Amino acid sequence: MNKRITLKDIAVATGVHVSTVSRALDPKRETPLTDDVVLRIRETADRLGYRPNRIASSLRTQKTMTIGVMIPDITNMIFPPIVRGIESVLEPLGYASIIVNTDSQRGREQRLVEILQDRGVDGIIHTAVLLDDPTIVKAAEAGLPVVTLNRKIEGTRVPYIINDEAAGIEAAFSLLHDKGHRHIAHLAGPRNLSTGQLRLDAFRASAAIRGMNVENLTIVEAAQFDEVDGRRAAEEILIRDPGTTAILCANDRLALGAIDHFRTVGLRCPEDISVTGFNDMPFLNMIPPRLTTVRIQQFEAGAVAARHMASILSGHGEDVPIETILPVLLIERDSVAVPRQA
Amino acid sequence: MNKRITLKDIAVATGVHVSTVSRALDPKRETPLTDDVVLRIRETADRLGYRPNRIASSLRTQKTMTIGVMIPDITNMIFPPIVRGIESVLEPLGYASIIVNTDSQRGREQRLVEILQDRGVDGIIHTAVLLDDPTIVKAAEAGLPVVTLNRKIEGTRVPYIINDEAAGIEAAFSLLHDKGHRHIAHLAGPRNLSTGQLRLDAFRASAAIRGMNVENLTIVEAAQFDEVDGRRAAEEILIRDPGTTAILCANDRLALGAIDHFRTVGLRCPEDISVTGFNDMPFLNMIPPRLTTVRIQQFEAGAVAARHMASILSGHGEDVPIETILPVLLIERDSVAVPRQA
DNA sequence: TTGAAAGCGCTAACAG
DNA sequence: CTGTTAGCGCTTTCAA
Numbered sequence: 241m242n243k244r245i246t247l248k249d250i251a252v253a254t255g256v257h258v259s260t261v262s263r264a265l266d267p268k269r270e271t272p273l274t275d276d277v278v279l280r281i282r283e284t285a286d287r288l289g290y291r292p293n294r295i296a297s298s299l300r301t302q303k304t305m306t307i308g309v310m311i312p313d314i315t316n317m318i319f320p321p322i323v324r325g326i327e328s329v330l331e332p333l334g335y336a337s338i339i340v341n342t343d344s345q346r347g348r349e350q351r352l353v354e355i356l357q358d359r360g361v362d363g364i365i366h367t368a369v370l371l372d373d374p375t376i377v378k379a380a381e382a383g384l385p386v387v388t389l390n391r392k393i394e395g396t397r398v399p400y401i402i403n404d405e406a407a408g409i410e411a412a413f414s415l416l417h418d419k420g421h422r423h424i425a426h427l428a429g430p431r432n433l434s435t436g437q438l439r440l441d442a443f444r445a446s447a448a449i450r451g452m453n454v455e456n457l458t459i460v461e462a463a464q465f466d467e468v469d470g471r472r473a474a475e476e477i478l479i480r481d482p483g484t485t486a487i488l489c490a491n492d493r494l495a496l497g498a499i500d501h502f503r504t505v506g507l508r509c510p511e512d513i514s515v516t517g518f519n520d521m522p523f524l525n526m527i528p529p530r531l532t533t534v535r536i537q538q539f540e541a542g543a544v545a546a547r548h549m550a551s552i553l554s555g556h557g558e559d560v561p562i563e564t565i566l567p568v569l570l571i572e573r574d575s576v577a578v579p580r581q582a
Numbered sequence: 583m584n585k586r587i588t589l590k591d592i593a594v595a596t597g598v599h600v601s602t603v604s605r606a607l608d609p610k611r612e613t614p615l616t617d618d619v620v621l622r623i624r625e626t627a628d629r630l631g632y633r634p635n636r637i638a639s640s641l642r643t644q645k646t647m648t649i650g651v652m653i654p655d656i657t658n659m660i661f662p663p664i665v666r667g668i669e670s671v672l673e674p675l676g677y678a679s680i681i682v683n684t685d686s687q688r689g690r691e692q693r694l695v696e697i698l699q700d701r702g703v704d705g706i707i708h709t710a711v712l713l714d715d716p717t718i719v720k721a722a723e724a725g726l727p728v729v730t731l732n733r734k735i736e737g738t739r740v741p742y743i744i745n746d747e748a749a750g751i752e753a754a755f756s757l758l759h760d761k762g763h764r765h766i767a768h769l770a771g772p773r774n775l776s777t778g779q780l781r782l783d784a785f786r787a788s789a790a791i792r793g794m795n796v797e798n799l800t801i802v803e804a805a806q807f808d809e810v811d812g813r814r815a816a817e818e819i820l821i822r823d824p825g826t827t828a829i830l831c832a833n834d835r836l837a838l839g840a841i842d843h844f845r846t847v848g849l850r851c852p853e854d855i856s857v858t859g860f861n862d863m864p865f866l867n868m869i870p871p872r873l874t875t876v877r878i879q880q881f882e883a884g885a886v887a888a889r890h891m892a893s894i895l896s897g898h899g900e901d902v903p904i905e906t907i908l909p910v911l912l913i914e915r916d917s918v919a920v921p922r923q924a
Numbered sequence: 925t926t927g928a929a930a931g932c933g934c935t936a937a938c939a940g
Numbered sequence: 941c942t943g944t945t946a947g948c949g950c951t952t953t954c955a956a
Contacts, residue, residue: 598942601945613941
């Protein structure tokens, strides 16, 4: 590996001092320099193929131009778009990101925050799932710039971006209700995950404003956001209330599992029972019955988080709103119909 | 943000020299030290909450314990498992990774390699798609440790990991042929992508060994690995050879598109025409007709690449094989049947 | 407008 | 076994 060109090399080549070279190459230069000198330095820098050593620079300036991105699991389809949204704004600004997967494990989360801090990240964008991860809060309180996605951290000035979960659930509930459904069950997500809790609360609220007895609602909680638990919970719902005509599911995978269960017991969706999902994951429209669901803006959420982070890092932290709520969109497809004996 | 503890802080606290502290905290210590001193240092280090400054260390040692991971697009479902495979081995070893998306653009690729080098990555794991990306080859030749996935770089000592594409295509071809298909068309991927070319070559080879006239094969190339192009190419195949009874597709999305096109023209799969895919992407088994496809080992491919990289970085580069071919698995589902008038 | 010098925090060669 | 010293490459104050 050919030795890398350093400022010193350019200095000797042009016959000026390294500090002069440093100044000449600084894009937003403070000190005035002779145009001629600057030109000569720039020219030789290119000629020698100079590339600044970010490590050295980081050590000196205490800025790494790197941000940590914490997500539960990149393998979960909803996160890659978020990541790309983040990079779409951060990369042009010269930032790189280190992505870590927390697997929603508390201990791991803590270790990862430490790893990121050891590497001197300038900030962390944290996509939350667990409702309470003390680690990231502590880091934020210690002064590390933090922006969270999906999770409101009470009592701090940590900016958060969330999708309008409540509006999404309300839209789905409203659709179901308008079609005539009165026995609407909720297949809830894990209660310890923010989205699980939020959507459950929203479901109850939607029922309440329609004068339904919140105590009597059929609500079954899945342990995981996956098809297996969707099947299991759907079965449970049918046992608890055989009169259920529609199930509002906390996400698409649960809905898929539920529909699959119905198939095994001879119920058809939407003829016998209506189902709605949440997320609008890729390829969902190819799986019959095409699921009616709520689309959330993943890419945009990432982009907004990144923009906020960039603002903070450039010293304009006051300008960023603590709360950003992104609108969601109800996607009507084929999994909802009027109830059988309506 | 409370000032970070440095070696110096520990040194003054324990009354020894910083270098002694550095040595005491070095896990694989070369120089012998008094147990007592080591203990005292370790103890105060913990007490003060010391965390080594990797930046400073990197500047000194010229190792960042960071590797660059280049992929076309994290949003493409086949890459997240690869990334997790990589991290599953690298993270426990103390490496972090910077993931960049090339979008399969040549210019971007070059810029990204530079960015990674500026950040002093110890090596790059490069998941290729473009058949010829000169940039990464140059980097490798310049001495940067490189391991590639999906792409054999001729004439270098760059280790590469590939899935046994040829065996996968042969397995699919064989299945079709055994069912009695004699008019097997190939819906090929873009020829400038390694997988597109490899699978096309394998298709021709499979036809050849069965004595079929390679010149007469119906082969239509898609411009993109997506459903839209799958539909378009499927239409073209039917025009070119209406007698086609089976289509071997270069990947699942093309197959999905093809089947969708057949539906619009009133052909059923598999009754009227058989189709096979490649990759076995997530949720494929929920999309009817459940596609018969070839499963590749994504996670494992990433893990192997990472292991090779780790070996190289720890000075055992001679031990890593230049070529690693991972076995694939034919997954038989419902999209293949015996031909209509067989 | 430029040079000199110090130092970010750590490691490693060399003494002792 | 431990201290001294130098320096990785860069930025930034202070002088000139």
